[in-house]
Amino acid sequence: MSLIAFDFDGTLSDSEMTVLLAERAGVADEVAEITERAMNDELSYAESLYQRAELLAGLDEDAVAAAFDAVTLRPGAGDLIERLQAEGHHVAVLTGGFERGVEAALAKEGVTADTIVANRLPMAGGALTGDAEGPLIEGTKDDALEALADDVGVPMAETIAVGDGANDLPMLEVANLAVGFEPKDAVRPVCDTVVESMFRLETVLTGYDVLSEE
Numbered sequence: 001m002s003l004i005a006f007d008f009d010g011t012l013s014d015s016e017m018t019v020l021l022a023e024r025a026g027v028a029d030e031v032a033e034i035t036e037r038a039m040n041d042e043l044s045y046a047e048s049l050y051q052r053a054e055l056l057a058g059l060d061e062d063a064v065a066a067a068f069d070a071v072t073l074r075p076g077a078g079d080l081i082e083r084l085q086a087e088g089h090h091v092a093v094l095t096g097g098f099e100r101g102v103e104a105a106l107a108k109e110g111v112t113a114d115t116i117v118a119n120r121l122p123m124a125g126g127a128l129t130g131d132a133e134g135p136l137i138e139g140t141k142d143d144a145l146e147a148l149a150d151d152v153g154v155p156m157a158e159t160i161a162v163g164d165g166a167n168d169l170p171m172l173e174v175a176n177l178a179v180g181f182e183p184k185d186a187v188r189p190v191c192d193t194v195v196e197s198m199f200r201l202e203t204v205l206t207g208y209d210v211l212s213e214e
Helices: 017-025 028-039 045-055 061-069 077-086 099-108 141-152 166-174 198-207
Strands: 003-006 090-098 115-119 159-163 177-181 193-195
Touching (some): 017 045, 061 099, 077 090, 090 099, 141 159, 159 166, 166 177, 177 198, 193 198
Parallel strands (some): 003 090, 003 159, 090 115, 177 193
8 A cells, every 4th residue: 555645736736725715805916926935935834824814814704615615626636536545545635725625626526535634724703814723834744744654554665745836845855756746846856757637647656556557
């Protein structure tokens, strides 16, 4: 059994949850600028997330629900998750994005991840508070991957990480196989291989004997 850890925003999904929320809050430009700086390693992820969450303060429950309901998986992602699980692998989503959006997108495709490690945007009085909480704000994805591998009894030599942005660097560096999904320039040097679609990723995983030949 291998442990395959996917980033979500920009990897499993081409939706950006904070952008979908920001559009409904009327702060899309401000959020996009913060996101870009973080993904290019110019701003710590924690700092960027707190700044973006603060801009979303006051967004009401209906708008939040609509934003998360708009999150979708990339073509082929649901099928790939199902195939990995059918062949006995543990599929995890390790994301600085938000649990609610991940779960909504997976449910839309009728699939589930074995483990989701994600953040949350707390609400009070029917609106976002402007805070953010969760394990992947101050915590890093290398620690999350190593802890999960230990929990499920998979050696690090059987781990695969798939990601695209600067906050994926730690898990890409410690995983046995690092796959960049349309990676940012700062990420590309640590990747063992780079893909631009879920279909290509499936081919790569078959080539590494993670998936059997069909």
